[in-house]
Amino acid sequence: MATKQHTEQSFPTLDVKLKPFQLRSDKNPDWCPGCGDFGIVNAIQQAVSELQLQPWKVEFFAGIGCSGKSAQYLQAYGIHTLHGRVLPYALGAKIANPNNVVIATGGDGDGYGIGAGHFMHAGRRNVDITYIVFDNEVYGLTKGQASPTLEVGMQPKSLALPHISQAINPLALAIASGYTFVARSYAFDAKHLKQTIMDAINHRGVSLVDVHQPCPTYNDLHPKEYYTETVNSGQSELPRLQYLEETGYNGFVEDATNLEAYQAKKIAAIAEAYKLTDRVVLGTYWKVSLPTYADRLETNIPLLREYAPMDVPFHDDNFIANTDLSSACEEFVV
Amino acid sequence: MATKQHTEQSFPTLDVKLKPFQLRSDKNPDWCPGCGDFGIVNAIQQAVSELQLQPWKVEFFAGIGCSGKSAQYLQAYGIHTLHGRVLPYALGAKIANPNNVVIATGGDGDGYGIGAGHFMHAGRRNVDITYIVFDNEVYGLTKGQASPTLEVGMQPKSLALPHISQAINPLALAIASGYTFVARSYAFDAKHLKQTIMDAINHRGVSLVDVHQPCPTYNDLHPKEYYTETVNSGQSELPRLQYLEETGYNGFVEDATNLEAYQAKKIAAIAEAYKLTDRVVLGTYWKVSLPTYADRLETNIPLLREYAPMDVPFHDDNFIANTDLSSACEEFVV
Amino acid sequence: MSRITETSWMIGGPQGSGVDSSATLFARAMAVAGFWVYGKREYHSNIKGKHSYFQIRASHDVVRSHIDPIHMLATFEDSTAVIHAHEILPEGALIYDPGLTKPEVLEMDASVKLFPLDYEGIIRELAEEEGKPAAKLAIVKNTISVAASLALYGVGVDVLEEALKGLFHGKKSKLVAINLKAGIKAYEAIKAIAHAQDFKYQMQEQPNKPASESRLLMNGAAACGIGKLKAGMRFQTYYSITPAVDECIYLEQHSEYGIVVYQAEDEIASINMANGAAVTGARVATATSGPGFCLKAEGIGWAGMNEVPTVIFNYMRGGPSTGLPTRSEQGDLLFAVNIGHGDFPKIVLSPGDMEECFEDGFNCFNFAERYQTPVIVLVDKALANSTQSIKKFADQGLRVDRGKRVTKVDSYDPADPSTGLPKFPRFQITEDGISPRPIPGTPGGIHFLTGDEHTEYGFITEEPAVRMQMMEKRARKLVTAANEIPEHLQFKVYGPENADLTIIGWGSTKGAVLDALDRFAEAGKSVNYLHIRLMSPFPVDAITRILNNAKQRLIIESNFTNQLAKLIRQETGIDIEHKAVKYTGRPFSQCEILEAVKEVQEKQSRKVVLINGH
Amino acid sequence: MSRITETSWMIGGPQGSGVDSSATLFARAMAVAGFWVYGKREYHSNIKGKHSYFQIRASHDVVRSHIDPIHMLATFEDSTAVIHAHEILPEGALIYDPGLTKPEVLEMDASVKLFPLDYEGIIRELAEEEGKPAAKLAIVKNTISVAASLALYGVGVDVLEEALKGLFHGKKSKLVAINLKAGIKAYEAIKAIAHAQDFKYQMQEQPNKPASESRLLMNGAAACGIGKLKAGMRFQTYYSITPAVDECIYLEQHSEYGIVVYQAEDEIASINMANGAAVTGARVATATSGPGFCLKAEGIGWAGMNEVPTVIFNYMRGGPSTGLPTRSEQGDLLFAVNIGHGDFPKIVLSPGDMEECFEDGFNCFNFAERYQTPVIVLVDKALANSTQSIKKFADQGLRVDRGKRVTKVDSYDPADPSTGLPKFPRFQITEDGISPRPIPGTPGGIHFLTGDEHTEYGFITEEPAVRMQMMEKRARKLVTAANEIPEHLQFKVYGPENADLTIIGWGSTKGAVLDALDRFAEAGKSVNYLHIRLMSPFPVDAITRILNNAKQRLIIESNFTNQLAKLIRQETGIDIEHKAVKYTGRPFSQCEILEAVKEVQEKQSRKVVLINGH
Numbered sequence A, B: 001m002a003t004k005q006h007t008e009q010s011f012p013t014l015d016v017k018l019k020p021f022q023l024r025s026d027k028n029p030d031w032c033p034g035c036g037d038f039g040i041v042n043a044i045q046q047a048v049s050e051l052q053l054q055p056w057k058v059e060f061f062a063g064i065g066c067s068g069k070s071a072q073y074l075q076a077y078g079i080h081t082l083h084g085r086v087l088p089y090a091l092g093a094k095i096a097n098p099n100n101v102v103i104a105t106g107g108d109g110d111g112y113g114i115g116a117g118h119f120m121h122a123g124r125r126n127v128d129i130t131y132i133v134f135d136n137e138v139y140g141l142t143k144g145q146a147s148p149t150l151e152v153g154m155q156p157k158s159l160a161l162p163h164i165s166q167a168i169n170p171l172a173l174a175i176a177s178g179y180t181f182v183a184r185s186y187a188f189d190a191k192h193l194k195q196t197i198m199d200a201i202n203h204r205g206v207s208l209v210d211v212h213q214p215c216p217t218y219n220d221l222h223p224k225e226y227y228t229e230t231v232n233s234g235q236s237e238l239p240r241l242q243y244l245e246e247t248g249y250n251g252f253v254e255d256a257t258n259l260e261a262y263q264a265k266k267i268a269a270i271a272e273a274y275k276l277t278d279r280v281v282l283g284t285y286w287k288v289s290l291p292t293y294a295d296r297l298e299t300n301i302p303l304l305r306e307y308a309p310m311d312v313p314f315h316d317d318n319f320i321a322n323t324d325l326s327s328a329c330e331e332f333v334v
Numbered sequence C, D: 001m002s003r004i005t006e007t008s009w010m011i012g013g014p015q016g017s018g019v020d021s022s023a024t025l026f027a028r029a030m031a032v033a034g035f036w037v038y039g040k041r042e043y044h045s046n047i048k049g050k051h052s053y054f055q056i057r058a059s060h061d062v063v064r065s066h067i068d069p070i071h072m073l074a075t076f077e078d079s080t081a082v083i084h085a086h087e088i089l090p091e092g093a094l095i096y097d098p099g100l101t102k103p104e105v106l107e108m109d110a111s112v113k114l115f116p117l118d119y120e121g122i123i124r125e126l127a128e129e130e131g132k133p134a135a136k137l138a139i140v141k142n143t144i145s146v147a148a149s150l151a152l153y154g155v156g157v158d159v160l161e162e163a164l165k166g167l168f169h170g171k172k173s174k175l176v177a178i179n180l181k182a183g184i185k186a187y188e189a190i191k192a193i194a195h196a197q198d199f200k201y202q203m204q205e206q207p208n209k210p211a212s213e214s215r216l217l218m219n220g221a222a223a224c225g226i227g228k229l230k231a232g233m234r235f236q237t238y239y240s241i242t243p244a245v246d247e248c249i250y251l252e253q254h255s256e257y258g259i260v261v262y263q264a265e266d267e268i269a270s271i272n273m274a275n276g277a278a279v280t281g282a283r284v285a286t287a288t289s290g291p292g293f294c295l296k297a298e299g300i301g302w303a304g305m306n307e308v309p310t311v312i313f314n315y316m317r318g319g320p321s322t323g324l325p326t327r328s329e330q331g332d333l334l335f336a337v338n339i340g341h342g343d344f345p346k347i348v349l350s351p352g353d354m355e356e357c358f359e360d361g362f363n364c365f366n367f368a369e370r371y372q373t374p375v376i377v378l379v380d381k382a383l384a385n386s387t388q389s390i391k392k393f394a395d396q397g398l399r400v401d402r403g404k405r406v407t408k409v410d411s412y413d414p415a416d417p418s419t420g421l422p423k424f425p426r427f428q429i430t431e432d433g434i435s436p437r438p439i440p441g442t443p444g445g446i447h448f449l450t451g452d453e454h455t456e457y458g459f460i461t462e463e464p465a466v467r468m469q470m471m472e473k474r475a476r477k478l479v480t481a482a483n484e485i486p487e488h489l490q491f492k493v494y495g496p497e498n499a500d501l502t503i504i505g506w507g508s509t510k511g512a513v514l515d516a517l518d519r520f521a522e523a524g525k526s527v528n529y530l531h532i533r534l535m536s537p538f539p540v541d542a543i544t545r546i547l548n549n550a551k552q553r554l555i556i557e558s559n560f561t562n563q564l565a566k567l568i569r570q571e572t573g574i575d576i577e578h579k580a581v582k583y584t585g586r587p588f589s590q591c592e593i594l595e596a597v598k599e600v601q602e603k604q605s606r607k608v609v610l611i612n613g614h
């Protein structure tokens, strides 16, 4: 794989650009009207189209939840996994066969709730996958219980009592856990979301895109209107949505070998993620080029320079197993 | 509980100060000679002695690992739980019965490896427990595999190949996850460790003490000598161990209602946790007074102002169940 | 015109459109009218839009199951009629919106009577009267369907008001008036249709009307929750999952009882938090369903090893894996009985109706504390989500058994702790296998717990002799439990003794079988029913005796591999010769029980597969 | 003086003091001398300090188990003699350090011969000769014990050098010389003791010496690993746990094969990563033990539902819960067979010796891919951690079966993707239950996977009819597997036909029983052995036939509740009338099999509980 040394991906691509609708499966989504999930899946389809990926080389993993159903709607190998386990599936698939493009998706409950341990550890490995979280502050499919991104004291209409656990900040946690690309976008900002997903797919390493997603059915705190409303800044009315690049902030690490600068930038990115604001700030908070897990594996297992793990040969043309066991047995011979 | 409004604990105490050896059970530790675990358990015994806690009011939870065995050595109710699950046990116990002092301990593999999800979520709840992690960078009891605090590229003598996952920074993650007291100490710095543990127990809310712990058997990267060695600072030889208060840094939040200041301090604490240095900096990186889970529960369930959950009465003196079901049944009556 | 004493009614529509509350309103109205009702709900794993339906059976006598055909189908959009019209009995009724549904194209019996209902017109009229936009009133559609149905059944409109008051109470009570208005309009609209008078399936008035407020319109999930409340459960952990979440939300809404309902980060935290809380002496449970139950295996083993009284409710839905998350199955029996590695005692119960849900919800804590071991309660979704009118629970005089709790250790003087802190022999070897149990906080009770094998004091040991004593001690508890647990909580035989055919079943199947027994009795057929509730320790001797004495045996269960039959064979060696299964995720109807028995008695079928229901 | 042809030797000492390598050295030396050896290791869940011991049996014939009494006990510190001296046979030998051990105080047979060995003196002498501090040479103690033992057995000192070379190779080869020197000194020191000449249990030279380098001194964990290597496993996930970790570390050390051995953050990640990798078409396994196996239940169900060929090795240790983490048990059988909620097909294998470990390690992937379902392999710790000299594996000509893999879809032209991207019917309904399976990356193979019930294309469905077809299809695979899996991989009967007594067993019990069969044959007793390897699908017909034809039946297993007996009864209805169990966490010795048979034949005991071993 010649691309391995590159900091950006290159995949075998199609000669034609498929229309997004050609990347839709023939299953109709059964989300509630107005659900942000429609926007996210559209953006994914557009990104796949734009990147001219070969659909049969795309593995689209999803967790369990309203969001998880998206695995069925993209015209690609779709794998609807278990609640909270989408990252292990995606990682296993990518490590075994690095030749496919791996996209993982799931809800905030799925990823940051039951999946929190995998979420953190995925940062440590830097396997080259893209993880898109549908963040609606609730457990949609089980009827609106609080997810880990719901702020303490809040009570969306689905809760019997106000929420008494603190929220997490997924961006800050991702940066602290070692993700090498961390961005926030919004389900109905089609342009920004598509571009962010493309950037995330292009990034070599593990990338997180946390997507704010209205859940009109259970979350009345942040409906679509919330995002289109303006915010009074004291002097003027500003749109709710703000783009990170407009603020002058730049979260891209130029040279990861300069440890001081790298560390400073990391702190700045975390600070940016925590910034107090009434606006919703979209953009890429953090991006750094570090060796991927596959890169590191090769140093320990030189054979993997030549083969994807699943392709290391083990039988002849007649399907007779032809692995030579002598080195494995050496220490036991008497 | 009159103490509930206080920012520091007060427990019913003994009139006498037990000698630390009186707080030892009659089971002898079976750790390897020179293991840092000896130092940590000693310090815990000293802290319990110093605070004059009633031993029968102490619940000492532990995970599984070399570290986990400590549950047997303290003269208190000791609960050796499951690998990675010490926090759920401790939380369940404290929520059900807030009248006991709950100390949770475990290894770095236990807490940050398999337990990472619980570790993060415990920060969100702020249940009033103290969590002490025995951090030796390896999985001791299963013979020295890498733990999540082992830096990438390292190869302690127990590993067949260099380690290829990045390490986490437990302090930064704890702060980001919502822990309200976060400190680092060292197994053989008896004085600092004892004091830190006392501070952590006194803190109302969830506290983390990450304790560097030599594992002479498997971890030859950071033996005892590493901590007693001096570090060349360019100009002079400095002791490896440094104390946070010496540096002028102060991680205590005075007023958590001042959001700007609170947030700034939080970023500063995370930055401090990430600071690049050859020294090992011990101290309390972060401390803030926020409502505990019990405080918040009371607002939703007023009965808990009067009773600990487990003490809410449900039977008469003759053990006849006397809960009046009418309000529970009201909606069903026809 | 002769009227009927029992009817089967259905309403359907997209999820989120109020099918559920319509059905509840109808059930309440029929209950207010003095009937006994049973309701079954079917829905997709979807929030809005997919087809769901609710079937209600109302009768002069107690009913505990549904039948497949329906007398009346109430619809307010077009898909329900398309899907269900063929289920309407000859001369039954279809209520529909003529603007949406074209009866000509429906596949149904030609004799079905049509009752077009001008939903839009009624709402428009109402909107004008109220001075509100019609769009805001769309929700009264549900009441319109119900009122129309009542009119057709010949049930007085007065019951509607009372039913509405029951449904909309507290903050919602202001909704009663507007719904009532809409209902009355619909009622009159139906009465105005000429052939409504001749509708064949009008309900005869109930002569033995139960006293008002004497019954509960209950579902299994709430019945379990109420049992737990009565038992003094003070902590329940869960992680959201269908259908277990229903019980949890129900309990959470009743914060007046002081119960902490804790939504944990996952099911592993849930079971282990429950264990931690149980260690402290709280009565605690965790509730889940299949996928989450999988994640509790390790924690259940810890409770078994440490003799900690943790209660686990597993609401069984369609498996394997994510399966059919909103459908029912009795598919977790063998997994539950064998859950966790290694050998340890566990008690496994499975209730079969609302009363048993309440009983087991109460008793499970007594068993857990008395036998100091985890108790698993298996409730199938069909039971959890079904509605039934029942007599109020007999909740007086119930005894709380906290087992061998030690609250004071006399030999120890906490005022003088310097005399040393003796260890307490928490795992003392006893004849009945049960050891004294102090809880943390008790002076002099200090001991250790560990998932490792341990000594009397709880210290880790690998000594073969101690290991053996402990394994044997723990196992003895189950023998003690098997001897002590009252027989009627273990199993029960319903129907005639020495019947020609004995049906064996468990869980929600009970309702359909008991209803079928009534029919067999009417038809002069001799059939009885062995209902098994205690799965571990299995009542080996009694079941062996009953099965050996049975003339012909048919086991009926909702799973693919006949798990109870396997368990019975494992425990008794008996291979039940006739088996009926259903694995569509839909519960048995009374009709299917009749069908299975017919197949067995007429054709001697070894295996009957049932498939009814959409 | 007559010499013996078989011996039982033991060495003990604190963990971390080299007991393990001493035993390996001794075993190698005896193997070099031409004997067949079997070694069993017992250790605490502790890193340093607690007592551990290793028992080696060496014989002219193949040996597969240990016997309880020992001919010779080699010690280099004081605790081992205190614990084990009573196990030495009359006129056996005790080798000890006279500075540490006082034989007078030991509880042992008066006729035991004493061989004091001046460890310190030898090391001091060596230190002087080498010019090294004595403290740095302490480790040669191990070789000293072994050399002394060889001397006493009358085995030539020459084998020591070769054994040392086998043990210390590569970077460690420089250790050979110094150890050899120490060994020779010890050898001579023993020879210098007058009564060494008269030692009763000297070994007769092996007349049929196997060719050198023709055998492997193997343990079960490595044998499994080697089977997997041969099978082309390319990915193994694990989370550290005793004793599964041994196989993982072994594989990791052989990075030359290109296998990714991935230490995940927990067992849940391990199983689900394995599933993810298996989806892509890699041959993948995950390895664990009881507590971790619990955490895999949900993931195994997903693989079952999605027909994904994931392999799970569960190394069984003492349960329940953390239990006896470094001891052995056959306690996870019923849990494994029933793991996961709902009904789905799984294949469960359990190997009984090194060759079966290799075979199952190879075949499990063929089965997983052919039947597209998870395969669980149960290996007891006794087998995983035991050492045995065996003939080299017959690893030529083994056939790889990748099942119905689809590598090309002719009807689809990837060059023209705009023609639409048809779905592939991954879950096509077929007669044998197995559907064609393209892997991601295959143009035209696009389909979906979901743990929910699904259509042929993998779309979620809740349609009852499709649900039924899919349940039936999946179940058919197990029928196909039961018909196709060769009989010798399912079970095997050893020993005479129509024996008076049939022993039934599984897993590592095989070794002790086969060794016992030799004794029965010698004693003219007619006993045979039914060894069961395939637990699911259970070979119902064959086992029923064999058991029904057996005259008297005794089942022997290492667990408390006789899990295999339960499984057999569940599947066949047969209640095996005699049962022997052991639940100390220690494996069966050959002697215990003899004892159990004696109890049964002489006293007709229904239940025999065995307890030997420390």
Ligand SMILES: Cc1ncc(C[n+]2csc(CCOP(=O)(O)OP(=O)(O)O)c2C)c(N)n1
Binding pocket: A063, A064, A065, A066, A067, A068, A082, A083, A106, A107, A108, A109, A110, A111, A134, A136, A138, A139, A140, A141, A142, A147, C239, C240, C241, C242, C267, C291, C292, C295, C322
């Ligand atoms: C192990 C397990 N626990 C619980 C569930 C039930 N469950 C299904 S979806 C869901 C939550 C979904 O919330 P989220 O991940 O935020 O997705 P959303 O529906 O909001 O898109 C849960 C808890 C499950 N399927 N598996």
Ligand SMILES: Cc1ncc(C[n+]2csc(CCOP(=O)(O)OP(=O)(O)O)c2C)c(N)n1
Binding pocket: B063, B064, B065, B066, B067, B068, B082, B083, B106, B107, B108, B109, B110, B111, B134, B136, B138, B139, B140, B141, B142, B147, D239, D240, D241, D242, D267, D291, D292, D295, D322
């Ligand atoms: C579910 C489960 N998985 C794995 C294990 C095996 N195990 C025992 S101790 C241990 C690791 C201990 O490492 P750490 O937590 O760092 O503690 P240490 O021994 O280093 O103190 C593991 C993986 C287990 N007991 N349970």
Ligand code: SF4
Binding pocket: A030, A031, A032, A034, A035, A036, A037, A066, A067, A136, A140, A141, A214, A215, A216, A217, A218, C047, C048
């Ligand atoms: S419940 Fe919320 S997240 Fe789920 S489909 Fe409906 S709107 Fe979307």
Ligand code: SF4
Binding pocket: B030, B031, B032, B034, B035, B036, B037, B066, B067, B136, B140, B141, B214, B215, B216, B217, B218, D047, D048
């Ligand atoms: S292995 Fe390491 S952590 Fe464990 S007891 Fe030994 S020194 Fe301590």
Ligand SMILES: [Mg+2]
Binding pocket: A065, A107, A108, A109, A134, A135, A136, A137, A138, A139, A140, A147
């Ligand atoms: Mg969500």
Ligand SMILES: [Mg+2]
Binding pocket: B065, B107, B108, B109, B134, B135, B136, B137, B138, B139, B140, B147
């Ligand atoms: Mg550790």
